Amino acid sequence: MAAQLRAVKAVESPYDEEVSMSQMKQSKAELLKCYEQMVLIRRFEERAGQLYGMGLIGGFCHLYIGQEAVIVGLQGCVQPQDTVITGYRDHGHMLACGMDPKGVMAELTGRQAGYSKGKGGSMHMFSREKNFFGGHGIVGSQVSLGTGMAFGHKYKEDNGVCLTFMGDGGINQGQVYESFNMAALWKLPVVYIVEDNGYAMGTSVARGSASGEFHKRGEPYGIPGRVADGMDLFAVQEAGAWALDYVRKGNGPALLHIKTYRYRGHSMSDPANYRTKEEVEKVRQDHDPIELFRQHILSKKVATEDALKTIEKQVKDIVTEAAAFAQSSPEPDAGELYTDILI
């Protein structure tokens, strides 16, 4: 099954030979920060799932569990002026951009203290302060928007790059290729990242894409692409570092195909009958991005088991606090119904 193979470490990745976890030059503090962020996303999403089950979160809620290394790896490569935009599976991106877990969780519960005052919800959150531009619910629309943000970086000559995320479903939208064409034509500073978790809702890549080699989708426009194993933080970092360097030098866009996996359904209402429990379990057992990274930290003696447990405890407290805040924060005032329509 192609779908099952996708979860296996990306053997065709050009990075398999170049990258091993031990070769990364990062400080202990940087590595532990990555660990903390990945665990934060995992625990946050698990808690969001629980709150959804309790009826405290409504509507659509798409969890990022399994994909944590992708956004954490890429955020490790950015500069302060860079911007980020993604689709609807956005909680992980927000946390990795430094947004406050309390504000994100309170938005999920539809409260006044949420990032959008409770008026956006899971798929529509933003933070100008953290250069996070959403959170967009229409699949593929963020690709044109991100291309425009890159146009803005170039116009303002601020040396910024826009990281534009999409999924293995979104990459098939027509406007993605309209955007590729313009970005390449005008050499816009944008990194396109395909987070390929194997399934566009319930449709596997094999059933929805004539070719699953997404890193080649920019080739007709002269956009170079690379593949990386999205369950391996260092592989993501390596790919991200290459892409951002290439783009920041003024060469125009680059495309990353990051192979990852989501453990949960497409959304909270998805029983995931399109794949076997064994498939999911195998990835969890053999390729879990957090567990792989944890083993690296311990085996390379970056930190002790106790140190990691301390981080895990801190994260647990942060998430507990966020969940409590999200339940105690009041709903938006009725007067908010008619605010923020026009400036």
Next chain:
Amino acid sequence: MTQTLTVREALRDAMAEEMRRDSNVFLMGEEVAQYHGAYKVSQGLWEEFGDKRVVDTPITEHGFAGLGVGAAFVGLKPIVEFMTFNFSMQAIDQIINSAAKTLYMSGGQMGCPIVFRGPNGAASRVGAQHSQCFASWYAHCPGLKVVSPYSAADAKGLLKSAIRDPNPVIFLENELIYGRSFEVPTDEDYLIPLGKASIVRPGKDVTITAFSITVGHALQAAEQLSDLGIDAEVIDLRTIRPLDRETIIRSVKSTNRLVSVEEGWPFAGVGSEICTMICEEAFDFLDAPPVRIAAEDVPLPYAANLEKLALPSVEKIINAVKTVCYK
């Protein structure tokens, strides 16, 4: 001080003045730069502002509309030209889902200062796909402003206001009036506020609301009606959203009769909204049921005689006014 300008020149001058005033304003669209615009509205802009600020796009409406919205999110002020608004249907998702709704969905963080402009409505003998009025489509949506001028002075003053406005503005022009000349103030700060209608012909017997090219029809009708002893008041709506309710209601309360004119289809059209508003706000003042003049409820035909039958005309307006005046 005024000068005589065509609508086309007035629109060009508005963009040029605002681009000189604010370096974040730029124009993009198909053929806007080296070709000077498919209808020559951007004549001379590329020569003055160069490739960076007058950007020829590929034929890619969905893509460049989204690109423009993204650029607006990060602080630029794009003017996005659709060669005609018919092609904006390819881009309507970005206009509504991204440009119009994001401010609300972000709790007020994400402003989108962008103008989408271009010719709207029927041209001449170009068939159904190229002849459609989008006023009611866009006016339906909270988060957008919708402007549709008639005279060159209004075109200039409204476009300048639209470019300075921090919200997404749909600016509906009309190909058939690009070449008409009007007196236009020369003041570079000549601004007309969005949301204000204009009484272009005062009268006491009947209120005719119109916008864009149909203002010309309404004025002609009013002249002919005066020969019949009917004194029509003509209101140029200028902005469709937010609609200047006050001016319309006040007028109808004094004339007691209403005829609305538009080039769009009748169902859920601008006229439907105006008639509903009058029923809600001035019902007791009406001496006759309001009448809507709109395009016939058909795709616009190509044949010259059928096309003429399908569109609003001076004759149709006169007949409608006679009906509401019981003459």
